[in-house]
Amino acid sequence: MVDKPWLEHYPVEVPTTYDYPKQNLAQFLVDSAQLYPEHIALDFLGNKMSYKELLDSVYRxxxxxLKLGICKGDRVAVMLPNCPQAVIAYYGTLLMGGIVVMTNPLYMPRELEYQLKDASVQMIVTLDILVDRVKTATEKDPLDYILVTSIKDYLPIPKNWLYALKTKKTGKPIIYDNSVLSFRLFLKQSTGTPIQIPVEAEEDLALIQYTGGTTGFAKGVMLTHMNLVANTVQGKLWFYRAEIAKERYLAALPFFHVFGMTVLLNQSIHMAGTLILMPRFDINQILKTMGRLKPTVFPGAPTMYIAVINHPDVHKFDLSSVKICISGAASLPVEVQERFESITGGTLIEGYGLTETSPVTHANNLWEKRKVGSVGIPFPDTDARIVHPESGEEMPLGDIGELIIRGPQVMKGYWQQPEETNKALRDGWLYTGDLARMDTDGFFYVLDRRKDLIIAGGYNIYPREVEEVLFEHxxxxxxxxxxVVDPYRGETVKAYIILKEGSTANEEDLKRWCKEKLAVYKVPKIYEFRDTFPKTLVGKVLRRKLIDEDNDKMPK
Incomplete structure (x- = not known):
């Protein structure tokens, strides 16, 4: 208990350890379809698909x-937004022992070319409007197959007709042949005979998930069936009041990001829930959908919750159905958490994880003790320590150091990168590169990535701390x-600000505000007011891109 003080704060309903099933990740779908065949698995803009129908499509x-000759261990890329085809391709690949490579539909040919080649992908499933991009990316190394679908394929009438009218024809018409195949015909000409190729859950990969690649090229994280099964079950244990076959998950986070894949896709399927599929995050559409379809679970990134609380008409929508929200992908400002909870009446907690951990390792309690500003306590069977970033020695309680993690959700390694794997995984521990501290109760506080730490005039400054103060304004x-580079201090603190509509606040106002709440060396010296921030599709602000933009403006 001394080593793991967080166990004292586990709810009585949550076990500290669990015997995770050693199975194919897709077994969750098979089980839910057997128990609740007529329950709605997917609701895609009004087109509802039952568990029985979904499993039939997955088997097809x-x-x-298998008929094409795609074998166990082969890589299949899925380059789709949140739509039924993404779910079908994901679980369909897993059932035959294939390895899924989830790919961002916004990738340009250069990014796509690297990923498809690095993973030696045999087939990609993508949208008709993205086929030209895929062909450009695979000119040098053609794929065996490109499987083509359209958003309208799974839209209900008359939305599918309207979609066809609204969508402008771009690029050349698609010519189907032996290597370019139609998704609809692919399923129609197949059989729904139940099939599952056996896998070694602890050894066989379910997924190669590429990290953001903020430094050089992205690395392919190897996640086994067991990694993802364990993290899905851990999430279910944590949400112990969630009811089987009764929860409705608002799927605004993309499934091609590991956060959305685990806390939405795998979690909902395991719980026999209903996934309300949102192909993109449009705040007006989100609020209308929440008001109409009454989701009970809404995982998201902080920017999603910020969009909700700052919408001018938010009070016109009934958001009271939302019970559980977990924020990840970036730090959650306290101000945002408190306002969102007051508007919805639901519980919004912050959690923590990485692509390398499937992804969740820590979360605040939903109904028991939680701490503002903390990412919470480790999940069942998950161990965490704070060590010295250079020596690796364990730090005294309360001191800041590097967060390291051990647990069943920790990756197998990086795809074809043994050196990077050995750097990150040592003696069973994952070295996260994140700076954090643990308090006496075992609650963890993640300050920033080591590379985001600001060192100004010899002082360590954590961006998150300063951001929290600015968010309170x-x-x-x-x-x-x-x-940002400063010739005298080495670095200086710069704040990038988006003001609320109609605000007249200026640099002096914000500087005065910060001086009242922060040590003088932490107060931003430079302020840049902007209308938007560069973000990932999950809503994570690309801090590095902002810095690079500044560097590009500097005289050479």
């Missing part, structure tokens, strides 16, 4: 892959803090 996909909608 699996059988069609009544006129600030979003804030990002970063270190």
């Amino acid at each position: 996909f699996t059988n069609a892959l 009544p006129d600030v909608e979003e804030a990002v803090v970063a270190g």
